[in-house]
Amino acid sequence: MVVVWDCVIMLLSQELFRLALKDAQLIHCFRLLQVVFFLLGWLFFMKQLFRDYEVHQRMVQILFSITFALSCTMFELIIFEILGILEPASRFLHWKLGLYLILFVLIVALPIYVSYSVLTSVPFVRRKWLLPLTMTSWMVFIYFFWKTGDPFPILSAKHGIFTIEQAISRVGVIGVTVMAILSGFGAVNAPYCYMTIFMRPVGGVHIAQMERKLMHTMEMIVAKKRRLCLLEKELAHSAFTRGSESQAGLFQRLWGSVSFSSNTLKDQISTLNVEIAPLEELSRYLFLEVVELRNMKDRLEYSKTWQGQYFNVIGHFFSVYCMWKIFICTVNIVFDRVGKVDPVTRGIEIAVKYMGFQLDVRFWSQHISFLLVGVIAVTSIRGLLITLTKFFYMISSSKSSNLIVLLLAQIMGMYFVSSVLLMRMNMPHEYRSIITEVLGDLQFNFYHRWFDVMFLISALVSIAFLWLAHKQTPITMEP
Template identity: 30%
Template sequence: MLPSDDCNDCVPDYVKRNLPISSLAFSSLPFILTFLVVAVAVSHKLFPLLSGRAPQKDYDAQLPTTAFSFKERPSIAGHLKGLTARTLAVTIFSANIALSAVLVELILCEISNTVNPVARTLAIKITLPSLLFLLIIATPALEIHSVISSAGWSFGGARKAQKRVAWILEGLGLAIWLIGFWYLGRALLGSYLHEESYVRTHSISEGCLERIGIIGVCLMASLAGFAAVSSLWQTFGVKFRPVTEADISRKQAGLDATNEMLLTKQSRLRALRRKMSETPQEGFVTRIVGSIRGNVDVQERNTLQLEISGLETMRTSLSNSLLALESRRHAQLRAHTPYGRLLNFVSYIFSVYCLYRISATAFTTLRRFSSPNTSFSNSDPINNVLALLAKHWDPSLDRVAWSRQISFLLSGVMLFASFNSVLQTFLLFARLAPGILHHAQANLALLVSQI
């Protein structure tokens, strides 16, 4: 029989069959529930931790948006202007992680052939484009917006020239990111993974997925290594003195005093700006003389801005120190309970495993100079044992392929299991550059959601 030119002949019957809307919605309910549960959980638990527990007004100062007046007539544009930066960042952060969780659920459903195939197909068609848009366009655009705003450029100010320059910088930064994302991936993938003909024929979505896969694997490997070193350092390298309630109270008192001083300075700055805006326009000669002698209000405004910047940096440093003290205090109290002793024992075993992974990876890297085909996944006994167990469960599985997948999954386990150690090490490094941490705090949650 000659092959047919009709593409519908190759489509399975379950895809051709149209399900009722109610049945399709019921079959898609697991994916919807996963998205909602994960989004709500990370927005209420993980996002405040990564954003440094900063108040909403301070977070909005780091990610400024166009001001909104409630006197305006309600409209769609008005509601969009009314979105605060924190709301937008929380939405993108939660959507990134929730869609990733749904994608993992879809992959597991495809492997086990559970849930209605039509619902799976529809969920994949919605999840993949949405995740690509958020990872490649929406999240980088918001991060670039934050960097430009922190540099002093206003997107919603009264000065049209400054606003125009800010939006030009935003578009230029996003264009540079997209060009670098595409052509760097094209150079790597086209040179090492695919033939030249394949590079020309695959679609844009396939190319984006390949680039995200390569970047994701590299980031997972780097972060897993950092997590392993952090776990070793926090378990065997550093010995903290006991933390008392008095230490936490003193740190909390210092943070409260800093917040009060910061509120006072900010109130004074707002009053000064209001006074300067209500001052009548000066003449040309007066402005020339004022520029030579110096305006008292301008000098006071600059001094207040400098003091506010220093107080914000101090508040960030004190907040991180307080968070570290509370975490250590909680760990010390938990260590005297049976559950805490069990966790400490598991932590020691996990740290020994991290040491083994670092040593084995370094040894395999050195061996590749003499044997280029050597890889860690093929020589690691833990990966091979787990792959043999999987093959015993299903003899049709490819043991070598499963060994590679298990190695990658164990890297993810290392990263998530040592999250607290990574956080403590990050806070330790943050003491060296608290100012940089203060400006990067708003983008930290978005970067984590991208990874």
């Protein structure tokens, strides 16, 4: 009997050792993936955001890559939860660790470095005042960040002040707002960009006329600036001559004529500056018009290809989706409705109940949820990176590029934390528990209602804006 018991203990020990070894190997793979995510963020920073700029602050690149890696890790942990990879205790530990790290980056590291970067660019701020002013700016940020949650019912009353739920709830409000605004604009802008019905016909003759106007304006600016340089040179020469004459005590009789000539030159310079300013503004307007016309013509030519026709069909699909989403958001807001069952399980239950299919609801909901979460994760990351790239090139310059990247990293981190918070509704109940346990006792229904409200506002404002822009765009037919 003792021998049998020893054999059982030995077998159990071997099995536990094997499981521990397997879990350790999976943890090593998990950490390797985090390194891969960091390198992907680093590569995106160098090849997309800063391909036209020189990197002056390496810390900006490190913070952006860390934020990207931690954001992707949260999606990875959701997939691990569905597939049952790693032990539950290990997954919970990595959830907590990842969440604490990304909150530290979003609430402490990024705001402090943004404040430091802004203050170092101010010329009259002395070096000894950098640290006190940076910490003061961070405290101001913390105050307004904390006040963000006051108007919203985001927490249960039992939570204390210094809890992780307090931070997550406020990050969630900001992130859900950004996500809803981007989603609402994207749902409206995608059909507008890809559907041929919204494309204006543009003639090559009209583009040539606009280019001639632009070239004529540029020639006028060059001629006036050349005249301005000559007058400034003449003014400087007359001032030098006047100084030499006054020192020598000669030609005092000509003082009045020299002074009159100097005033005349100044008046001419002032007049030229007044004339050049509106011409430069006109040249910028004409340049943007030429670029817009060329883009419209390229879109028309692209729409005639097979790929363009495919995107035209996708545009119709997005139009239907946009109308359906606006309708559903309106219903949810009016009737205060929040889904209780995830869409995958609900769809399978309908197929089993009303269509007579014999399916294992639990089995298929797990695998389809895995695919759905994977698609949502990939499309969210891809869509946000594309949006960040466009926004960066729209507003950045060689001086402001580092600061803008830090702000985009802040938005990216909050966006992905909110994505995990909202993605909880797309998962079956057995997989929601870990997210609920990690994120804390938040008012999840509020975030879904808030998303619906902001999505509806963003979509309606985008429709109005694009309608006005489309209405004011002149039709230019090819003669």
